[in-house]
Amino acid sequence: MTIIEEAFVPSPRDGEDNGGPLLEVRDLHVEFRTREGVVRAVNGVNYSVSAGETLAVLGESGSGKSVTAQAIMGILDMPPATIPQGEILFRGQDMLKMSAEERRKIRGRRIAMIFQDALSSLNPVLSVGYQLGEMFRVHQGLSKKDAKAKAIELMDRVKIPAAAARISDYPHQFSGGMRQRIMIAMALALEPDLIIADEPTTALDVTVQAQVMDLLAELQREYNMGLILITHDLGVVADVADKIAVMYAGRIVERAPVHELYKRPAHPYTRGLLDSIPRLDQKGQELYAIKGLPPNLLHVPDGCAFNPRCPRAEDVCRTEVPALLGITAQDGTELVGRASACHFRKETIDG
Amino acid sequence: MADPGKIEEPQDAAAPNVSEVEVVDAHSESEAVAAIEAPVERGEPILQVRNLVKHFPLTLGILFKRQVGAVKAVDGISFDLYQGETLGIVGESGCGKSTVAKLLMNLERATAGEIFYKGQDITKLSGRAMKAVRRNIQMVFQDPYTSLNPRMTVGDIIGEPFDIHPEVAPKGDRRRKVQELLDVVGLNPEYINRYPHQFSGGQRQRIGIARGLALNPEVIICDEPVSALDVSVQAQVINLMERLQDEFNLSYIFIAHDLSIVRHISDRVGVMYLGKMAEIGTDEQIYDHPTHPYTQALLSAVPVPDPDAREHRERIILTGDVPSPANPPSGCRFRTRCWKAQDKCAEETPLLAVPQRFQGVDTPAAHESACHFAEEKDVVHAA
Numbered sequence: 001m002t003i004i005e006e007a008f009v010p011s012p013r014d015g016e017d018n019g020g021p022l023l024e025v026r027d028l029h030v031e032f033r034t035r036e037g038v039v040r041a042v043n044g045v046n047y048s049v050s051a052g053e054t055l056a057v058l059g060e061s062g063s064g065k066s067v068t069a070q071a072i073m074g075i076l077d078m079p080p081a082t083i084p085q086g087e088i089l090f091r092g093q094d095m096l097k098m099s100a101e102e103r104r105k106i107r108g109r110r111i112a113m114i115f116q117d118a119l120s121s122l123n124p125v126l127s128v129g130y131q132l133g134e135m136f137r138v139h140q141g142l143s144k145k146d147a148k149a150k151a152i153e154l155m156d157r158v159k160i161p162a163a164a165a166r167i168s169d170y171p172h173q174f175s176g177g178m179r180q181r182i183m184i185a186m187a188l189a190l191e192p193d194l195i196i197a198d199e200p201t202t203a204l205d206v207t208v209q210a211q212v213m214d215l216l217a218e219l220q221r222e223y224n225m226g227l228i229l230i231t232h233d234l235g236v237v238a239d240v241a242d243k244i245a246v247m248y249a250g251r252i253v254e255r256a257p258v259h260e261l262y263k264r265p266a267h268p269y270t271r272g273l274l275d276s277i278p279r280l281d282q283k284g285q286e287l288y289a290i291k292g293l294p295p296n297l298l299h300v301p302d303g304c305a306f307n308p309r310c311p312r313a314e315d316v317c318r319t320e321v322p323a324l325l326g327i328t329a330q331d332g333t334e335l336v337g338r339a340s341a342c343h344f345r346k347e348t349i350d351g
Numbered sequence: 352m353a354d355p356g357k358i359e360e361p362q363d364a365a366a367p368n369v370s371e372v373e374v375v376d377a378h379s380e381s382e383a384v385a386a387i388e389a390p391v392e393r394g395e396p397i398l399q400v401r402n403l404v405k406h407f408p409l410t411l412g413i414l415f416k417r418q419v420g421a422v423k424a425v426d427g428i429s430f431d432l433y434q435g436e437t438l439g440i441v442g443e444s445g446c447g448k449s450t451v452a453k454l455l456m457n458l459e460r461a462t463a464g465e466i467f468y469k470g471q472d473i474t475k476l477s478g479r480a481m482k483a484v485r486r487n488i489q490m491v492f493q494d495p496y497t498s499l500n501p502r503m504t505v506g507d508i509i510g511e512p513f514d515i516h517p518e519v520a521p522k523g524d525r526r527r528k529v530q531e532l533l534d535v536v537g538l539n540p541e542y543i544n545r546y547p548h549q550f551s552g553g554q555r556q557r558i559g560i561a562r563g564l565a566l567n568p569e570v571i572i573c574d575e576p577v578s579a580l581d582v583s584v585q586a587q588v589i590n591l592m593e594r595l596q597d598e599f600n601l602s603y604i605f606i607a608h609d610l611s612i613v614r615h616i617s618d619r620v621g622v623m624y625l626g627k628m629a630e631i632g633t634d635e636q637i638y639d640h641p642t643h644p645y646t647q648a649l650l651s652a653v654p655v656p657d658p659d660a661r662e663h664r665e666r667i668i669l670t671g672d673v674p675s676p677a678n679p680p681s682g683c684r685f686r687t688r689c690w691k692a693q694d695k696c697a698e699e700t701p702l703l704a705v706p707q708r709f710q711g712v713d714t715p716a717a718h719e720s721a722c723h724f725a726e727e728k729d730v731v732h733a734a
Contacts, residue, residue: 060581060582060583061581161671175672175673176444177672178672205443205444205608205673206443206608206610206649206652206653206654207443207648207649207652207668207669208443208672209652209654210652210654210666210668210669211668211669211670213654214668232581232582233582233654234582234656235653235654235655235656236654237656238654238655238656238657238658238660238661239654239655239658239661240661241658258658259658259659262656262657262658262659272583273582273583274656276582276583276585276586277611277656278589278611278612278614278615283614283615283634286590286593287586287589287590287615288586289583289586289587289589289590290583290586290587291587293551293553293554293584294551294581294583294584
């Protein structure tokens, strides 16, 4: 075990640490050109993650949370996708201006991604040992034998029992939780600075979800990694996130530190989501439900995209797109790390 | 298979959850149909499941298939469903909860055991009587994307049950009936000629519910009805289902893995693990006073949407995965992942009964739990 620990001590990353955030997304736009028209999946998203920090991106399907992540990783299919505008700064360098070769060096080595569905993300005809070892063979030029040894270390690291015996097993021979561990091992292989986890536990049962989230949090602490957790589960977010960005129809509608968001949401959408969680004292009563449906991205409503479903909507909401602005408390002080894209952000936060 | 009568006795003795079955002896088909059509008073058992077993054979060879084992998907469970109530069934994937749903619908033949619908064993019915039962027990499926035929219009989908049971709606009346149903589930009745792809997930689930309601059933079995939906839409569908329950006097069996939704909608909750019922009781008994270690672990693993709780919440993290139902552990099936397991657990299968220490005591912990070392532990409120 000692050897493994040594091999995994994160290399000191000073020298390149410029004090700023690890990753910063600035005014990112992503569009898909389809036959029906232009779908604006991401519409000016801003967020940042520092080392050791967990940012949770919360949103429903179609809110653009996964597309943003794919744009960061550089795995969007272009075409049909285009990025007309925006910057993705990794340690201060804009990845969108880099050559394909430079981006390849970052992908996997510095930023890694964990996908939702482990079974379809792993190659069914190759053994997991081969797929894990591929990271070392391709990126570090290790021999097959060394890569295999490293793969066993990795599997041990993510607590897969009897790693050495299971190294030549195929993905279908593992359970869902174990497959997700293999995905995590693969993402960790090159000790990246940042991990993007796209719904990493959605397909898992709660008891296994708890195991996997625990493992992820432990590894993050150990390597001081940044983590972007994409999810729609308000429970998971409350458990692990430091700060939260809530997305709706391609925009961030609210940004807040985790405790603040649950205590005092500043956007009607966030409030609606929190209110629709079944609570003990509401047994037998109707659940609060956000009326209507998430918008079709081909026909996003004018003004605030949430206005047709919003209980607070007024005329200004139907004409003017609210900007994501900071919030001041009642005594006039700025609330740190908070922002909301609602014309009535003050009224919402004060109830 | 074991003689079902033999197992039943000890369980019945200590099990208030499982009431006496009043078997209706129907000598002819029309008597059976009459019994099925008879109304049931609120609070009386409508569906009684006794020692239900479903084993799927594992075979080897192509021409001369030898049975080499069996996947014990459901292995002897008993419960009652009362008229007008909602019974929630929770458990991890592979615990057999969906197989139970299929057995109740008689879509799968039970290997052993009985399912009494108003005193008639539906596993033995056929012909007209079976058809009458089928009309009264309907199902809402998990995935609204694959459970609706993409080539049929909404009107055809919801109206199709009337082809099989024309007595419910005479031919000329069907269109009006379908539009009524659409209205009931909160869809625009003018959408009758649209196709499923023109609807969103939540709307499709409403179509699935309308189809389930078409024949005025008494029992609806919901297999994960909201898990495929967006969070903001889930609450809408749950509210709709609760409203319909009051309006049409329905009994629900609500199968799901989302424990907070199950608690919200259910009157009683059963927790399944590897084909067996681990614990069953009212929602308060299960959530606030769980006595089975598996229930405690399951409840503690649910992420709570309250960031303040994360520092001081006690969590029981189970190790390992659910064992294969083809080769379940001896004795208590949960023992391989249980922190309380002792030798006794490997040797003796714990029966689903009120634990001895709680018997005769008036406490919410006195509900049925299949554990030798049942102990109350409040994991939801633990601070």
